[in-house]
Amino acid sequence: MGVSGTGKTTLATELARRLGWDFQEGDALHPENNIKKMSSGQPLTDEDRRPWLELCHDWLERERNIGHGAVLTCSALKRSYREQLRAGLPVEFVYIKVSPEVLKARMAAREGHFMPPSLLPSQLATLEEPSNDEPVIAVNGEEAAERVVDELVKILGEDAHSFVEVSSGVAPA
Ligand SMILES: Nc1ncnc2c1ncn2[C@@H]1O[C@H](COP(=O)(O)OP(=O)(O)O)[C@@H](O)[C@H]1O
Numbered sequence: 001m002g003v004s005g006t007g008k009t010t011l012a013t014e015l016a017r018r019l020g021w022d023f024q025e026g027d028a029l030h031p032e033n034n035i036k037k038m039s040s041g042q043p044l045t046d047e048d049r050r051p052w053l054e055l056c057h058d059w060l061e062r063e064r065n066i067g068h069g070a071v072l073t074c075s076a077l078k079r080s081y082r083e084q085l086r087a088g089l090p091v092e093f094v095y096i097k098v099s100p101e102v103l104k105a106r107m108a109a110r111e112g113h114f115m116p117p118s119l120l121p122s123q124l125a126t127l128e129e130p131s132n133d134e135p136v137i138a139v140n141g142e143e144a145a146e147r148v149v150d151e152l153v154k155i156l157g158e159d160a161h162s163f164v165e166v167s168s169g170v171a172p173a
């Protein structure tokens with residue numbers, strides 16, 4: 001999770017590969033209208049995001065039901081969105097922190113993406129940083145991606161058993 005340009009896709013694809021978990025790009029679940037809206041420089045509203053978050057939640061739920069570890073990219077900007085995403089599921093958020101200056105440069109340099117850099121201020125204004133009572137691991141998204149993934153593989157790889165036990169309904173031994 002994190003605003004546009006924090007490195008969600010970069011970190012999540014590598015994390016899923018390293019852990020052998022399934023991967024879903026959250027952007028691919030957006031209704032077409034949301035993509036059109038963002039492409040034309042308009043920020044999404046709560047209403048726009050609701051059906052998208054539902055699809056994200058449903059994907060996570062299907063993964064839980066088959067008992068498979070899974071990684072989903074999703075900006076998950078507000079606490080209420082994160083609550084919708086994790087409802088009834090053993091979800092751990094990875095909050096990727098990057099300074100606005102670095103985000104601006106990254107978004108300007110990124111090619112072939114629908115999200116215009118002009119939407120960065122609204123992304124930052126909408127972001128509610130996760131608090132300590134949420135299941136979250138915060139990482140420094142300005143570090144080399146490989147180092148961040150190494151760290152996450154250690155933490156999430158060790159936790160994998162408890163995730164699978166919860167997700168498959170099998171009581172821990
Ligand atoms: N840790 C990192 N260090 C340097 N550049 C990065 C890092 N993570 C991502 N990037 C670059 O920043 C841009 C945005 O990354 P991306 O993964 O598309 O972010 P998001 O999915 O959060 O929008 C890409 O051009 C990517 O190569």
Ligand SMILES: O=C(O)[C@H](O)[C@@H](O)[C@H](O)[C@H](O)COP(=O)(O)O
Nearest residue numbers: 003004005027044049075077115
């Ligand atoms: O909630 C939102 O406003 C969007 O989901 C947004 O946060 C997301 O960032 C875009 O889909 C751009 O895609 P990237 O995050 O991959 O840049």
